[in-house]
Amino acid sequence: xxxxxxxxxxxxxxxxKTGRFVRQPNGRIRPLxxxxxxxRWHVTMTASILFRVTIGAISVGAAIAVGWLAALACGPxxxxxxxxxxxxxxxxxxxxxxxxxxxxxxLNGARHLFNDTGNGLSLKSANLLSxxxxxxxxxxxxxxxxxxxxxxxxxx
Amino acid sequence: xSGPAKFKNHVKISERHGAGEWLTERVALALLMPLGLWVVxxxxxxxxxxxxxxxxxxxxxxxxxxxxxxxxxxxLFASLAWKVIIEDxxxxxxxxxxxxxxxxxxxxxxxxxxxxxxxxxxxxxAPLPAGIGA
Numbered sequence: 001x002x003x004x005x006x007x008x009x010x011x012x013x014x015x016x017k018t019g020r021f022v023r024q025p026n027g028r029i030r031p032l033x034x035x036x037x038x039x040r041w042h043v044t045m046t047a048s049i050l051f052r053v054t055i056g057a058i059s060v061g062a063a064i065a066v067g068w069l070a071a072l073a074c075g076p077x078x079x080x081x082x083x084x085x086x087x088x089x090x091x092x093x094x095x096x097x098x099x100x101x102x103x104x105x106x107l108n109g110a111r112h113l114f115n116d117t118g119n120g121l122s123l124k125s126a127n128l129l130s131x132x133x134x135x136x137x138x139x140x141x142x143x144x145x146x147x148x149x150x151x152x153x154x155x156x
Numbered sequence: 157x158s159g160p161a162k163f164k165n166h167v168k169i170s171e172r173h174g175a176g177e178w179l180t181e182r183v184a185l186a187l188l189m190p191l192g193l194w195v196v197x198x199x200x201x202x203x204x205x206x207x208x209x210x211x212x213x214x215x216x217x218x219x220x221x222x223x224x225x226x227x228x229x230x231x232l233f234a235s236l237a238w239k240v241i242i243e244d245x246x247x248x249x250x251x252x253x254x255x256x257x258x259x260x261x262x263x264x265x266x267x268x269x270x271x272x273x274x275x276x277x278x279x280x281x282a283p284l285p286a287g288i289g290a
Binding site for chain 1: 182185186188189192193195196199200203204207210211214227230231234237238241263266269270273274276277281283284285
C-alpha cells in the first residue's frame, strides 16, 4: 500500500467529526458500513416521501380538472351542478386541498430539480430546501384562499 | 426495447433507456414549474367566474394552448413518475407490467379527453353531446 492518503480519506483529519471513514483490520481506509437499524428520521426523508404523495395527489387533481372540463363542455346546465358542488363547503375543502397539493408540487418539484443538478446537497442546504418544500405549501395555500375571500371571488 | 448498446468514449452510456426516461421526467418537471405558476394565477382570476366568463377565457388561443400544454406535460410527467414509484414497490413482473400499463392507459385517456374538451371549448362548439350522436 502506498503511504499517500486515499481519495476521501478523512481518518487522520482532526476536523472530520463524521466518523464516515474507518481503518479496516487489513489497514485499509474504507467508508463506515451503513447501519440499517440505527438511524433517525430526517426532514429530507419527509420531503422525498411527500413528493411521491404529491405526485399521486396531483394526478387525482388532474383527473378532477378533466372532469371539470367535461362538465364545462357539456353546457351551462351540466356546469351549474358542478359549480354548485365546487362552491359548497365540501367543494371548497377539496379546493383548498388541491391548492396545497399544487403549491407542494411547485416547491418540492423545484427542490427536486435543484438537487438533481447536484446543488443544495450539503446538510444545511438540504435541510432548508426540505423544510421549505414540506411546510411552505400550507401558508401559501392559506394566503391564496385569504386573497380569494378578500377579493370576493369566493364566499361561503 | 433494448437495441444494441451505445457507447461514448468507449463507455456504455445506458444499459437500456433509463437515462432517457430520467431526463424526460426532469424536462417535463422543469416545464411544469412556470406552467404551474400560470395555473395558480389562472385559478385565482377564474375563481367564482360564471359560465360565460369561463368560455370567454377558453376562447383565447393562448389560454387554451397553455392549458393543453400543461395537462399533456403533467400526464407525461405523472406516467413516468408513477412508473418509477411502481418499480420501487412492485417486483412481480406481471403485476408490475399490469400496473404500469393500466396507469399509462388511464393517463393517455385523460390526456386525450382533456385535449378534446379544451379544443371544443376554445372553438365555442355547441355543448356536448351535440355532434356525437345525440
